[in-house]
Amino acid sequence: MPIRILPPEVAVKIAAGEVIERPASVAKELIENAIDAGAQEIHVEIAQGGRRLVKVSDDGCGIPADEVELAFARHATSKLQSVEDLYRVRTLGFRGEALASIAAVSRLTLTTRAADEKVGTLIRLEGGEIIHREPLGRPPGTMVLVENLFFNTPVRLKFLRSDTTEAGHVARLLSSYALAFPEKRFTLQNGSRLVLRTTGTGALYDAIVAIYGVDVAEQMFPIPRPEEDQPVKVWGYIGAPSLHRSNRLEIIFFVNRRWVQDNALSYAITEAYRTLIPQGRYPVAILNIELPPEQVDVNIHPTKREVRFRQKNLVFVSVQKAVRSTLMAKHSVPAVQVPRSPLAGWRPPARSTPSQAHMALELYRPGELPRLGDSQERLSTPPQTERLPMLRVLGQLAQTYIIAEGPGGMYLIDQHAAHERIRYEELKAQRERAEVASQELLEPLPIELSPRQATLLEAHLEDLALYGFEIIPFGGSTFLVKRVPAQLVGQAIAAAIMELLDAAIDGGKDFSWEEQTLITLACHTAIRAGQTLSLEEMRTLIQQLEKTSLPHTCPHGRPTMIHLSQAQLEKEFGRR
Numbered sequence: 001m002p003i004r005i006l007p008p009e010v011a012v013k014i015a016a017g018e019v020i021e022r023p024a025s026v027a028k029e030l031i032e033n034a035i036d037a038g039a040q041e042i043h044v045e046i047a048q049g050g051r052r053l054v055k056v057s058d059d060g061c062g063i064p065a066d067e068v069e070l071a072f073a074r075h076a077t078s079k080l081q082s083v084e085d086l087y088r089v090r091t092l093g094f095r096g097e098a099l100a101s102i103a104a105v106s107r108l109t110l111t112t113r114a115a116d117e118k119v120g121t122l123i124r125l126e127g128g129e130i131i132h133r134e135p136l137g138r139p140p141g142t143m144v145l146v147e148n149l150f151f152n153t154p155v156r157l158k159f160l161r162s163d164t165t166e167a168g169h170v171a172r173l174l175s176s177y178a179l180a181f182p183e184k185r186f187t188l189q190n191g192s193r194l195v196l197r198t199t200g201t202g203a204l205y206d207a208i209v210a211i212y213g214v215d216v217a218e219q220m221f222p223i224p225r226p227e228e229d230q231p232v233k234v235w236g237y238i239g240a241p242s243l244h245r246s247n248r249l250e251i252i253f254f255v256n257r258r259w260v261q262d263n264a265l266s267y268a269i270t271e272a273y274r275t276l277i278p279q280g281r282y283p284v285a286i287l288n289i290e291l292p293p294e295q296v297d298v299n300i301h302p303t304k305r306e307v308r309f310r311q312k313n314l315v316f317v318s319v320q321k322a323v324r325s326t327l328m329a330k331h332s333v334p335a336v337q338v339p340r341s342p343l344a345g346w347r348p349p350a351r352s353t354p355s356q357a358h359m360a361l362e363l364y365r366p367g368e369l370p371r372l373g374d375s376q377e378r379l380s381t382p383p384q385t386e387r388l389p390m391l392r393v394l395g396q397l398a399q400t401y402i403i404a405e406g407p408g409g410m411y412l413i414d415q416h417a418a419h420e421r422i423r424y425e426e427l428k429a430q431r432e433r434a435e436v437a438s439q440e441l442l443e444p445l446p447i448e449l450s451p452r453q454a455t456l457l458e459a460h461l462e463d464l465a466l467y468g469f470e471i472i473p474f475g476g477s478t479f480l481v482k483r484v485p486a487q488l489v490g491q492a493i494a495a496a497i498m499e500l501l502d503a504a505i506d507g508g509k510d511f512s513w514e515e516q517t518l519i520t521l522a523c524h525t526a527i528r529a530g531q532t533l534s535l536e537e538m539r540t541l542i543q544q545l546e547k548t549s550l551p552h553t554c555p556h557g558r559p560t561m562i563h564l565s566q567a568q569l570e571k572e573f574g575r576r
């Protein structure tokens, strides 16, 4: 389509606003233009974090000579024409604002040649004014060079961070586009250093290798793109639970290949990993969400980083289902990494793949995924389970670990972590049926709290009743504990209550208060490390563990067991 100025009735409908706030915003708009132009190769170069220079070249369709000046007018675009088009945007850009906004705050040079024209064009602007134009020979495609960003807006210049930080934003941006468009070749050069180069094979896995390295890539589980027609398709790669990070930055979504930020979706993912990774840590996920363009409103935020789904719940549930079922199918007992031994010629065993290390305790079978409700989706329905070969208990080690033998070799089970998992699922089931076993204390237990804790406890008294507590105010900051969850009798009751209050203070960080309560109670009622167990007790514990839905991790996300396979043993002893 030719470039045209949007009619006023369309222009006013566009969520406009200043989009250029840092070098990465320039890079973003130029990369999106290159992608929209059908480029196969996109080269990005920056200098001094992008404040001195951002240059993007592509081999896309180019701009016809007679449209070059128009491209810099506000609301000039070749990507939509009518208001209706706004409701089914298929390109990354659609507002016709970017080139104008960038040119207004920089010294900009653009060279371009449309594939079907013999001569190209060079145009130069300064602070938005065209200062030079000439014909130019060049291959089809476009190059935009943005120099001295914000030279005429000193205030914005002041808001820029260090060169390293700004360059980091550009690198993250480029990585994201490279993941969204694995069929295109991207390079990023920072000064004289080549920061990133993707191969453009079209395989997402190859892009992941280029960006994160082989080590990380090997720890990613694929979610294949569904073949059949579904209203929402979710596919990509998700990290094994062992691959957790300290922030959410590596949870990346593309909605119809647009890199978007969506807190609800991030939440759907962290939820799916809940109790599989440690508290306060976040998974890695690169997910494509594909749905009909009319189901997504991309016109709600000036940077186009946020979108609105017409059927939010459907998207949320589809994402959580895809992630959860992949995790359920892949997750297995972590294998022991045997430390380097002094033997000559010894080589560390290859990382065992899930299939080697697997001990199929209980997994959801395909088609038997628990159904998800709306908005407050919880995977609470107990899954269908498979009985499995029992582990034979051999003994206890350091009063902390249970040594057991199974068909696949030797297992070391952390008695506390395993029991925590059991207790957690027990309590959760009881809580859902509103029948947490509760017991009256022979003598009410007085507890002294700080004023802040007292206020919190006051506010949570009714909630705590649902978990089997009966606590009554006893003047000032003192309370009387009359009933507690049955398993808590004989344990450190006051300490458990304090911890529940701490959870209420931090509340809603990663776990809901309810979740946190279950975890805390599970922890406080579980067998401790250092406790001697009889053979019978250990057998019971293993049997109960086999019945849980997620036997391999405790509710905090730590492993409950490690596995040393027969093959590994043979290798270690030089039998093979």
Ligand code: ADP
Pocket: 002, 003, 029, 033, 034, 037, 058, 060, 061, 062, 063, 071, 072, 076, 077, 078, 079, 092, 093, 094, 095, 096, 097, 098, 099, 100, 141, 142
């Ligand atoms: P938008 O992308 O929203 O249309 P822009 O201001 O980013 O607005 O670009 C204006 C127009 O210039 C685009 O619609 C497109 O026709 C043209 N254009 C910009 N960059 C390129 C490019 N790299 N290759 C081909 N055409 C381009």
Ligand code: MG
Pocket: 029, 032, 033, 093, 094, 096, 098, 099
């Ligand atoms: Mg654009």
